[in-house]
Amino acid sequence: METSKGLKIFIVEDELIIAESLKLILKSLGYLCVGTTNSILMAESVIQGGEVDLIILDINLNGKNEGIELGKLCHKKKQSFLYITSYSDRDTVIAAKETKPGGYLNKPFTPQDIMIGIEMATINHSEEDSQLLERAVSHLNLSDREMEVLKCFNSRLLTIEIANELSISTNTVKYHLKNLYSKFDVVSRADFLEKLQTMTKEA
Incomplete structure (x- = not known):
């Protein structure tokens, strides 16, 4: 499968090893990782800025489900994003679903998982944007x-x-x-x- 090479992707992840692993995977797949952070304030700034194509967002940040709140902001700002998390309990999945993410990936993940998640997230977001724009x-x-x-x-x-x-x-x-x-x-x-x-x- 040919990927959407050159996509600008930002990672919000509080585990350094996972963040670095994601960066290497993105590079190997032809995507452009424009930064990583474990800071809520930095993540909010990136979302508000609207300069990236996709945000990969960990749900559990610093021991809290603050990723869900960031997901709400992404949805409000029409920022394409997907969750990556080790949590798959019903309450977390339902809370995440309400923010309308482009995808929900469980850890541990493979490069193939990441590639499929990114491509589906950007396609879904692009189609939604296109329909809204046509109406507008x-x-x-x-x-x-x-x-x-x-x-x-x-x-x-x-x-x-x-x-x-x-x-x-x-x-x-x-x-x-x-x-x-x-x-x-x-x-x-x-x-x-x-x-x-x-x-x-x-x-």
């Missing part, structure tokens, strides 16, 4: 190509990455982005992303 902008009557570019842009892809994804030139991407900026009445990338986030929340 349906009144603008965008062309098919504009919608494709918009979805890529909303996924935080850069101009060259959008061009590669859609097999079009960077100039074509810039042309469509210019039109989209005008239709959405925005002047910067940050403003555009913020407006899209607001619109999808209200959809």
Whole structure:
């Protein structure tokens, strides 16, 4: 199975050995581990920032189920995430399920487990985002190509990455982005992303 190489993944895990093992597995699978932490405050900052594609989240942090609270924040911020934990009791599973994670993996895990979990989590989140975005902008009557570019842009892809994804030139991407900026009445990338986030929340 071909993986979504280059995905930016952040690990929230309080056991150093497991965190380091995950980093090595991610690297071997072609993913980009952008950091690890056992700090709740640092994890909250990363979730709020919205700059990563996926968060691998341990449920039991520092002896408490604080991972569940972080999962709630991920869901609120529409941040793709999956749980990794040694807990599989009914109460924990039900609490985790309510936060709507992209996956729930039990320790110990294999590289294959991690790869499948990541791919399923990102696919599920991407499809949900795509549907929300389509509903949010349906009144603008965008062309098919504009919608494709918009979805890529909303996924935080850069101009060259959008061009590669859609097999079009960077100039074509810039042309469509210019039109989209005008239709959405925005002047910067940050403003555009913020407006899209607001619109999808209200959809």
